[in-house]
Amino acid sequence: MADEDTGEYHTAESGASATFPMQCGNIKKGGYVCIKGRPCKVVEYTTSKTGKHGHAKAHIIAIDIFTSKKLEELCPTTHNLDVPNVQRTEYPVVDIDHDGFVTMMDPNNEEKNDVKVPAGDVGARMQKDFDDGKELIVSVIKAMGEEAIVACKEAGN
Numbered sequence: 001m002a003d004e005d006t007g008e009y010h011t012a013e014s015g016a017s018a019t020f021p022m023q024c025g026n027i028k029k030g031g032y033v034c035i036k037g038r039p040c041k042v043v044e045y046t047t048s049k050t051g052k053h054g055h056a057k058a059h060i061i062a063i064d065i066f067t068s069k070k071l072e073e074l075c076p077t078t079h080n081l082d083v084p085n086v087q088r089t090e091y092p093v094v095d096i097d098h099d100g101f102v103t104m105m106d107p108n109n110e111e112k113n114d115v116k117v118p119a120g121d122v123g124a125r126m127q128k129d130f131d132d133g134k135e136l137i138v139s140v141i142k143a144m145g146e147e148a149i150v151a152c153k154e155a156g157n
Contacts, residue, residue: 018144019084024058025077032084032143035071038064039084039143047077065141066148084143092155093136096127102149104138115140118149126152 019034027033029045040062048057055076062071065086075081091104096117103113117123126149129136135155140147 017085019082021080022083023077024060024075024079024081025056027058027060027081027083032065032086033060033062033073034082034084034144035060035062035073038069038071039066039086039146040064040071065143065150066146086141086143088139088141088150090137090139093126093130093138093152096130102138104140115147115149122149122152129154 022033025047027042027045029042031042033040033042042060042062044059044061046059048059050056055078057074058077060073060075062073063069064071073081091106091112093102094105094111095103097103097113100117101113102115102117103111104115106112117127126136126138129152137153137155138149139151141150
């Protein structure tokens, strides 16, 4: 929409929410959940019987998808928890600069270079394969405004 006085155009995002609510009793192992404001993957889910105060409780153990930290949540199964909208996208690697940022090509043939080489085995193998001249494809996971490379494979495999 244009500003009447200056003629400037203002843009906004699509309006898609970073999270959506889900009843705690519907969360499953292998799914995603927000614990302490962080997007996590559920690794263990157990429920207890209804007690003296009438609510069955769910005990959720999850791993932060970006930091790999273990987090726990205990809540009544009838209450809502936020679930992150998680997107996984594959990009071909164009370059890895000396600061550790990966230049990738998006589906519109535009360069994307705002994600760093991950720490650990994935990043070490990715850097070695790139230095050896192999064509690579990386999987980037995006949730709640954060992005990280979670996997790497050789193109054509």
